[in-house]
Amino acid sequence: MSRNLILGTLLTALFLGAALLSFLWTPYPTDTVAITERLQPPSAAHWLGTDHFGRDMLSLIMVGARTSIAVALVAVGIGLGLGVPLGLAAAARSGGWLDEAIMRMNDLIFAFPSLVIAILITAILGPGALNAIIAIGIFNIPVFARLSRGAALSLWRREFILAARTAGKSAPRISAEHILPNIANLLIVQGTIQFSLGILAEAGLSYVGLGAQPPIPSWGRMLADAQTMVALAPHVAILPGLAIVLTVLGLNLLGDGLRDRLDPRLGVVRT
């Protein structure tokens, strides 16, 4: 295993584990306010200190991981669930009107500055985790559609697909039974990258107040709250950001490592 893969897996496992653990246990409850304990630096009692309400930062970061991961994961799910079938359908009818329509639609979504549209969507539909998911998920659709179309197109010219066609299988069946398993690796790698981009996007949206709403803890929200207190208690601003960086870094390393491992041909030149 490459160093990337090991480090990426460890970091990803750490944050996934922390998020899962937070359902069962956190060092302190995150919904009780203790003003006397506010803005304490890291100590034996509070490993990562406390926030402006006296809540334990470690507990908040654990529960915040849940929000970030849930939003990003569902957004990737939307991209996979809608983008891959569209891409496969476009490839199966390559050059046809369906292909043309799907690809032009993709170009259009790509042309939009995603953050601006995400802001617009959450502003109109109202801030909240669900609308953040929709806003981020929409931009995952063309990514997966384009990727699976490109990969599927080259597979359609191969002999084993010709054999399946000769055997009388329909295009949707060939796409599901022969194309999809062969592009799964590619989708997993892209999925990891979109997952990490989703975490960054969620953090940005909740930082400007358009993501998950209080009292649900989220990393971006914690940073927004910390902004006015950064001089008094730097830890409240540094730690949630560090959690974001480590999670995104972990996922990116995992994606790189998986790409090298699943497709050795791509291992030569890394961008």
Place this chain on the structure above:
Amino acid sequence: MLAYALKRLVILALSLAVASLVIFVVVEVAPGDPASFMLGINARPDTIAALRAELGLDLPVHERYLAWVTGMVQGDFGTSYTYRAPVAQMVAERVQVSLPLALYALLLSTLIAFPAGIFAAARRGKPGDVAVMGATQLGVAVPNFWFAMLLVLLFALKLRWFSAGGFPGWDDPLQGLKALTLPAVALALPQAAILARVMRSALIDILHEDFIRTARAKGLSRRQALWRHGVRNALIPVLTIIGLQFSFLLAGAIIIEQVFFLPGLGRLIFQAITQRDLIVVESVVMLLVFAVIVVTFLTDLAYAAVDPRLRGRR
């Protein structure tokens, strides 16, 4: 080239038309009645009726859309409901902050990324390359608004070299530039990480080409071949990414402006959102989308002008 440019122009026009339609539908049709949305739940029916008349909501949807688009084309962006000022004038004031910020960040990002990418490619696989790649891996993982907070903590609160936020205006250009420095650095660094990676991999690809071997065979040193033939050819993919980054920077500026309390387009949008001033939201979003689509179009054209092979490609 002309045929290609015309084709791109048609796509540009279509993109703008569809974009305006999407924004119009999302802002004016989706929330139900914009007038009651803007006034909130406690509004009196006669106030809502008055606003409906003022906004022209009595007209059919397609007429409203046409009126909005023709207004925009003529530079009339409507009147802000909260400020009672023409949106075009508000936008013109705010652009003076957002545009210089995005350009400043673009400049910084390029200045950091070019040397870093070239350095890494020239030392491929050696410790220098590994260090640069490690730094870029970290750079792409850092949310720019958090990086901005760290910059404020260090350079404004601890060292007191810069102010923590605000914008003094352009009366003294040096002061204005100084106020935009921390925000521009925060915006630029994550983009520089991406750009450095693109520069490096483009250069590494090129260094494998036959013409580099020819250049070396005719007696150029590695360094000469890299600079005279490598870097020049690697610029094509790099320029595309720079074009794309402009849109990220413009959109990223929206969030960074929040961190530094800069009176730019981003703050205008958020103020308008909290005040439910839909006319401002709609026009500013359309303007940003317009800027991005036009920059993408120009990048495509520049790309085709530099590399004729690309004109035939879809």
